[in-house]
Amino acid sequence: DAGITQSPRYKITETGRQVTLMCHQTWSHSYMFWYRQDLGHGLRLIYYSAAADITDKGEVPDGYVVSRSKTENFPLTLESATRSQTSVYFCASSRAITGTEAFFGQGTRLTVV
Amino acid sequence: QKEVEQNSGPLSVPEGAIASLNCTYSDRGSQSFFWYRQYSGKSPELIMSIYSNGDKEDGRFTAQLNKASQYVSLLIRDSQPSDSATYLCAVNTKDNDMRFGAGTRLTVKP
Numbered sequence: 001d002a003g004i005t006q007s008p009r010y011k012i013t014e015t016g017r018q019v020t021l022m023c024h025q026t027w028s029h030s031y032m033f034w035y036r037q038d039l040g041h042g043l044r045l046i047y048y049s050a051a052a053d054i055t056d057k058g059e060v061p062d063g064y065v066v067s068r069s070k071t072e073n074f075p076l077t078l079e080s081a082t083r084s085q086t087s088v089y090f091c092a093s094s095r096a097i098t099g100t101e102a103f104f105g106q107g108t109r110l111t112v113v
Numbered sequence: 114q115k116e117v118e119q120n121s122g123p124l125s126v127p128e129g130a131i132a133s134l135n136c137t138y139s140d141r142g143s144q145s146f147f148w149y150r151q152y153s154g155k156s157p158e159l160i161m162s163i164y165s166n167g168d169k170e171d172g173r174f175t176a177q178l179n180k181a182s183q184y185v186s187l188l189i190r191d192s193q194p195s196d197s198a199t200y201l202c203a204v205n206t207k208d209n210d211m212r213f214g215a216g217t218r219l220t221v222k223p
Contacts, residue, residue, distance in 0.1 A: 033211060040121070042201060042215035043157070050209065058210060090156060097209045098145045104156040 003027075006091050006105035013081050013112055021076045021108050023091030031094040032074040033058075033102065034066065036087040043090065049074055050097070081112045116140060117204050119214035127222050132189040134217050136202030139183070145205040146178055148187045150198045151216065157201055161187060192221040 004025040013019045023032065030051050035043040045058030047066040055066050063085060065077045074093075078085055088109050092102040119136050126132045134148075145164055149157035161176040163169045163185065169176045175188040185204075189196055202214040 035213070040215065042119075043213035045210055045212060048210050056208075056210070059212070092211075094211070097211070098205050100145075101147060101159040101162055102203075102211055104158070107156050 004091060004093050004103055004105045006089075006108050009106060009108060011108060011110045013110070015082060015112055016080050019078045019081055019110070021078075021089055021091075021110070023074045023076070023105060025072055025074075025093040025103075027093060027095070027103075028071055029093035029095050029103075030071070031097055031102075032068065033092040033094070034064070034074070034076045035090045035092065036060065036085075037090060037107075038087050046076065046089075078110075081110075083112050086110060086112045115214075116206060116212045117202055117214040119200075119202050119217050121215050121217060123218040123220055125220045125222060126192050128192060128194060130192050130221075132192045132196065132219055132221070134187040134189075134200050134202075134219070136185045136187075136204075136214055137183055138185070138202075138204045140204065140206045141180075141183065142207040143204045146176070146185045147203040147211075148174075148176060148185075149201040149203060149213075151201060152198045160200070189219075192219075194221050194223050197221050 033048045034046040049055045049068045091105040094102040148160045151157040163176040177186045199216040
């Protein structure tokens with residue numbers, strides 16, 4: 001099916017563990033984004049990518065790593081999870097950065113215990 | 114100062130009334146502006162996009178943009194209980210990314 005999918009939908013992990021959230025889109029959109037959503041903060045940009053092998057930091061990049069070896073995939077890795085990284089994570093993609101909307105995945109609810 | 118600011122609400126209006134949602138942004142170079150709706154536990158979905166000064170209407174929704182005042186608004190006419198959701202303002206910034214406000218929670222009471 002065409003679209004943008006995230007996996008897993010729910011994840012519980014322990015403090016200090018590495019965890020990777022996956023994002024896959026089938027539209028061949030150039031731009032991809034990772035946001036986290038916490039109560040009172042709305043969506044905060046973690047990292048974004050303009051194309052394969054091009055990534056850039058957003059508002060809250062500390063503690064996260066991204067890669068984009070293929071246009072369709074944009075995984076987000078928490079190198080050593082902390083409780084403050086408990087959040088809902090959304091991946092999004094966009095055909096261009098201006099003049100076009102971003103489409104969101106279903107979200108991943110991550111709990112760090 | 115945050116790049117995109119919204120009144121977090123909650124905003125409560127009676128059914129059939131006009132709901133007015135406001136957003137200000139800090140980057141004067143921003144070119145694209147969006148309103149997303151997010152139901153509880155769901156992902157954001159696009160309601161309106163606007164790129165030039167003035168009003169843009171789509172059914173019961175009207176987006177208004179004033180670049181001189183760095184202000185974007187969304188009006189929802191004849192509000193329905195199904196419009197109850199959080200509304201997110203989004204702006205493309207000079208860094209070529211997309212930033213969101215904290216969202217305004219709207220409740221439409223029958």
